[in-house]
Amino acid sequence: MTWDLVKKDFKRYLQLERNLANHSIAAYLNDVQKLEAYCSFKRKELDQIDTLFIQQFLVFINDFSISPFTQARLLSGLRTFFAFLQIEYDRKDNPTELLESPRLNRKIPSVLNLEEIDALIAAIDVSTLEGMRNKAILEVLYGCGLRVSELVTLKISNLYLDVEFIKVEGKGNKERLIPIGQQAIKYLKIYLEEIRPHIPIQTGYEDIVFLNRRGRQLTRVMVFLIIKDLAKKIGLTKTISPHTFRHSFASHLVEGGADLRAVQDMLGHESITTTEIYTHIDKDYLQSVITQYHPRS
Incomplete structure (x- = not known):
């Protein structure tokens, strides 16, 4: 059992069995390569690794001032790796099984209020073709709570605007249906019917919704820059990104009384725990819930 063979099989397992995205697979393999390097340094064979050795490895990693979040993700990756070895290579134990992940203080994501979102969208120069495209982009980002990767890969064949979906x-190539509101539909249709036909579409991008001026799929970085430029234009001091619109989408739904399970489905979160972070964003909203519904209020 060599490292090269095991890593090759592990990669195939992540692709075929777990159906993970390429960047997730790369992250898992990077975790394994860190362990491999440490084993080489300590002259330890793969089948000799035990819980104590993993603990020593984590202490070694911690000396590099790696954040608790990165350490937790690394341990999670190694858990998956050793679980794979149990399945495919008949390893008897998982040395990471009894190890606790670092305690994490969950960071409350930055969100925009409605006035800030309106100001950003209003700052777009809609007299240009790119401006109308950008307006549709922001309306869809905020109106549907998409990840930027989901936005740039959005397909025309997956638009069901007549039924507002x-x-x-999403992550792991998992598909989901998301409602889309009238405002987003309005500007998406304007872009598709009046702007996109003027773009020289390159082969292979015929079904992609949002294109650059050369007729190719927009990059994540380009969407980031569009938003950064708008923030600078209106003098917004908050640090924002495309993901800020996703956070704002979820936060505003929860503040408005939306069911948390429905928000979870729309965001594509595997765990309700991930979605629950949005219940902590607006303390005034929580206080109003207590006041309205608690019998002693």
Whole structure:
């Protein structure tokens, strides 16, 4: 059992069995390579690794001032790796099983209020073709709570605007249906019917919704820069990104009384715990819930 063979099989397992995205697979393999390097340094064979050795490895990693979040993700990756060895290579134990992940203080995401979102969208120069495209982009980002990766890969064939739904491909190539509101539909249709036909579409991008001026799929970085430029234009001091619109989408739904399970489905979160962070964003909203519904208030 060599490292090269095991890593090759592990990669195939992540692709075929777990159906993970390429960047997730790369992260898992990077975790394994860190362990491999440490084993080489300590002259330890793969089948000799035990819980104590993993603990020593984590202490070694911690000396590099790696954040608790990165350490937790690394341990999670190694858990998956050793679980794979149990399945495919008949390893008897998982040395990471009894190890606790670092305690994490969950960071409350930055969100925009409605006035800030309106100001950003209003700052777009809609007299240009790119401006109208950008307006549609922001309306869809905020109106559907998409990840930027889902936005740039959005397909025309997955738009069901007549019934007010779109289909996106999220993490792990998992598809989900998301409602889309009238405002987003309005500007999406303007872009598709009046702007996109003027773009020289390149082969292979015929079904992609949002294109650059050369007729290719927009990059994540380009969407980031569009938003950064708008923030600078209106003098917004908050640090924002495309993901800020996703956080704002979820936060505003929860503040408005939306069911948390429904928000979870729309965001594509595997765990309700991930979605629950949005219940901590607006303390005034929580106080109003207590006041309205608690019998002693």
